Amino acid sequence: MSSGQVYLFSNDHRAAYEMFPMPLGIFQYINGKVVTLLVSDGLCNFIGEERSQLIDHFNNNMFGNVHPDDAEMLARLGYRFATKQDSYDITYRTKLYGQDEYRYVHTVGQFRLMENGINLAFIEYIDITDSEQILIQTLQEFESPKTRFFDENMGAMVVVSRKEKQLLYFNKAVCRMLPPKINYDSGMTFQQYFYSDFPNSMKKIFDMVDIGPKVIEEPNTHRNLEVNVISSSWNDEPAYTIYFYEYQTGNSEINQDNMLRHKRVAFNNIMFTGSTNKLPFYQNGYRGFRVWNFTQNEAILDEGHDFIYDSTTDGKTFDNYINCLHRKSIVKEDDYFFNICQKEHMIFRYESRSYPINRTLTLQTKEGRIYIALEITMMKSPDSGEIFIKVWEENVTDELVADMMMTQIIKNEHDYIAYIDLSANKCRVIFGKAQDQNRKNFDINLKAYFKSSWGFQQFARYFGQEFSSQDGIVNYINERCGEDGSFFHVCELPNGQLKKMFVQTIDRSNLIYYLQCSDVTDILRIERNREKELQEAHYKVMMANRDLQEAVQAEHAKVESILLQTILSVNNALDARDEYTCRHSERVSEYSAEMARRLGWSEKKVENLYNIALVHDIGKIGIPDALLLKRNALTEEEYEQIKKHVEIGSIILKDFTAIEKVSISF
Numbered sequence: 001m002s003s004g005q006v007y008l009f010s011n012d013h014r015a016a017y018e019m020f021p022m023p024l025g026i027f028q029y030i031n032g033k034v035v036t037l038l039v040s041d042g043l044c045n046f047i048g049e050e051r052s053q054l055i056d057h058f059n060n061n062m063f064g065n066v067h068p069d070d071a072e073m074l075a076r077l078g079y080r081f082a083t084k085q086d087s088y089d090i091t092y093r094t095k096l097y098g099q100d101e102y103r104y105v106h107t108v109g110q111f112r113l114m115e116n117g118i119n120l121a122f123i124e125y126i127d128i129t130d131s132e133q134i135l136i137q138t139l140q141e142f143e144s145p146k147t148r149f150f151d152e153n154m155g156a157m158v159v160v161s162r163k164e165k166q167l168l169y170f171n172k173a174v175c176r177m178l179p180p181k182i183n184y185d186s187g188m189t190f191q192q193y194f195y196s197d198f199p200n201s202m203k204k205i206f207d208m209v210d211i212g213p214k215v216i217e218e219p220n221t222h223r224n225l226e227v228n229v230i231s232s233s234w235n236d237e238p239a240y241t242i243y244f245y246e247y248q249t250g251n252s253e254i255n256q257d258n259m260l261r262h263k264r265v266a267f268n269n270i271m272f273t274g275s276t277n278k279l280p281f282y283q284n285g286y287r288g289f290r291v292w293n294f295t296q297n298e299a300i301l302d303e304g305h306d307f308i309y310d311s312t313t314d315g316k317t318f319d320n321y322i323n324c325l326h327r328k329s330i331v332k333e334d335d336y337f338f339n340i341c342q343k344e345h346m347i348f349r350y351e352s353r354s355y356p357i358n359r360t361l362t363l364q365t366k367e368g369r370i371y372i373a374l375e376i377t378m379m380k381s382p383d384s385g386e387i388f389i390k391v392w393e394e395n396v397t398d399e400l401v402a403d404m405m406m407t408q409i410i411k412n413e414h415d416y417i418a419y420i421d422l423s424a425n426k427c428r429v430i431f432g433k434a435q436d437q438n439r440k441n442f443d444i445n446l447k448a449y450f451k452s453s454w455g456f457q458q459f460a461r462y463f464g465q466e467f468s469s470q471d472g473i474v475n476y477i478n479e480r481c482g483e484d485g486s487f488f489h490v491c492e493l494p495n496g497q498l499k500k501m502f503v504q505t506i507d508r509s510n511l512i513y514y515l516q517c518s519d520v521t522d523i524l525r526i527e528r529n530r531e532k533e534l535q536e537a538h539y540k541v542m543m544a545n546r547d548l549q550e551a552v553q554a555e556h557a558k559v560e561s562i563l564l565q566t567i568l569s570v571n572n573a574l575d576a577r578d579e580y581t582c583r584h585s586e587r588v589s590e591y592s593a594e595m596a597r598r599l600g601w602s603e604k605k606v607e608n609l610y611n612i613a614l615v616h617d618i619g620k621i622g623i624p625d626a627l628l629l630k631r632n633a634l635t636e637e638e639y640e641q642i643k644k645h646v647e648i649g650s651i652i653l654k655d656f657t658a659i660e661k662v663s664i665s666f
Contacts, residue, residue, distance in 0.1 A: 023125035029082040032187040048097030067093035156244035230273040263382035281305040282367040286395040295386035328363040415517040422511035589613035619649030
């Protein structure tokens with residue numbers, strides 16, 4: 001929602017939002033800083049501050065009253081919410097104005113696009129301290145396994161973006177070792193937060209990337225620290241992970257703290273670092289990795305592609321990951337590997353140092369068949385003793401793998417399949433049983449093949465094209481494959497046969513393709529006849545449905561017209577009885593509708609509210625004229641009887657369902 005200028009509300013809209021009874025704040029992200037545009041009366045009453053004071057409080061020290069253990073988490077989520085419009089639904093502890101005890105506050109934020117194209121964040125606040133059930137659920141989900149592990153086990157750790165050196169994550173241990181000099185704010189860099197008094201002193205640490213631990217002098221205290229900077233990823237963003245250790249001198253063989261520190265360095269380097277290339281995993285050249293706390297069965301880091309999983313709702317435990325791979329695997333011989341990768345087997349094999357270290361799998365995906373190599377590493381945390389497991393993934397679909405692929409997937413219904421490597425001048429062809437059995441598998445020299453006019457004619461015949469060179473074939477395939485990387489083509493040969501050609505790009509830059517040819521003569525002719533019949537039936541149904549819809553719409557319009565006339569008639573009858581309140585219901589409806597429009601309601605909801613307001617006093621029908629039209633002051637008993645018109649109206653309208661929510665309080 002970043003913008004160079006502050007969004008200006010109209011006077012009417014500002015007044016409407018400021019009068020809002022619920023705790024609401026509206027914010028804008030401008031040039032790396034969150035700006036408070038307005039706060040509602042409900043939020044002022046909730047926090048216990050005047051509007052101007054509360055806005056200054058938010059702008060100058062938004063997390064000043066937040067519990068120290070929650071401020072970092074709140075700031076991190078707020079930064080991602082502001083810059084990437086991630087979801088914002090969080091509970092944290094904070095002190096309200098003039099109170100000493102912390103309260104649990106649940107905040108939910110969403111973006112709204114304003115009329116000039118600027119995105120504003122609308123955040124609502126709810127005090128749930130006394131809601132025990134909600135509080136317990138929130139505390140259970142308070143932190144992700146990843147951040148909880150880093151806070152409890154990793155020692156002093158910071159993650160910064162490679163480009164802007166912004167803080168993406170920092171745990172509690174680093175704040176104890178390097179107390180921050182200023183309050184954290186969204187978009188702050190590593191330098192600003194930890195070394196605001198020495199803005200240039202720690203820049204040199206980014207020159208020590210991937211060269212191992214180095215000793216530096218910490219400028220605030222002048223003590224020696226051992227720093228290890230590693231290239232990594234964080235939520236799919238290129239990053240540096242920085243580990244800080246107190247430098248220990250002495251004999252490492254007897255210095256237990258020093259030994260533990262070196263174990264932590266090795267553990268962190270192996271389990272929690274790595275760089276991905278962000279490619280979809282089915283593309284040639286994909287790399288990614290995942291880390292689980294195997295003892296707790298929790299996903300700690302997921303820098304792989306979600307395409308592995310069957311749906312976004314799958315739990316990302318290690319067992320679920322293995323089961324998803326198993327479902328996509330098409331090689332029966334891999335079943336043994338998947339069985340021993342189940343949790344109970346893996347722990348036993350880890351203790352005996354016999355767990356599987358690497359494996360190449362054949363997977364069937366919606367993008368086609370691929371080969372993916374897994375490299376598995378298991379280690380114990382030097383702090384907790386819990387077992388962790390890391391899996392590197394790499395797509396290794398290359399020429400060697402393609403040869404294996406073809407020998408495994410050849411089916412009788414195919415005429416042939418081919419693996420074409422134009423850059424290497426090779427074409428491996430495997431024929432199905434429909435062809436000469438003596439020519440089941442052979443290689444073609446493409447230059448010799450395309451040198452003859454027969455070769456080009458043969459290729460062109462199956463694709464309905466004319467080619468004058470190999471470049472023409474390459475351009476044709478690349479254009480047809482497009483971004484999806486594959487295409488189907490059905491052609492009719494001179495003898496009347498119908499052939500289905502499937503072409504998939506394996507490596508566009510190296511001109512490697514997979515081709516499959518199948519005879520679909522009988523299948524397509526049956527399908528074409530069936531499709532024609534279905535189209536005719538669909539047209540008849542569509543015309544009948546159109547006629548029915550027109551009739552329903554006409555009847556609906558008629559009913560709505562009668563309904564509106566009824567409402568107006570009732571309203572006129574009320575006005576005729578009580579001259580004092582004549583046109584009162586109509587004015588209430590107009591004011592209600594205008595307020596709803598200014599609050600951004602849809603026109604349908606505004607219209608419904610207008611109709612509800614017209615009959616809000618319908619219960620006066622049940623009040624005697626002597627009371628309703630009395631000119632003198634009412635007695636207490638008479639006034640109580642007058643107030644019963646609300647109950648009478650509710651009884652009258654309880655079965656009136658044509659207007660939504662007309663018979664209940666709105």
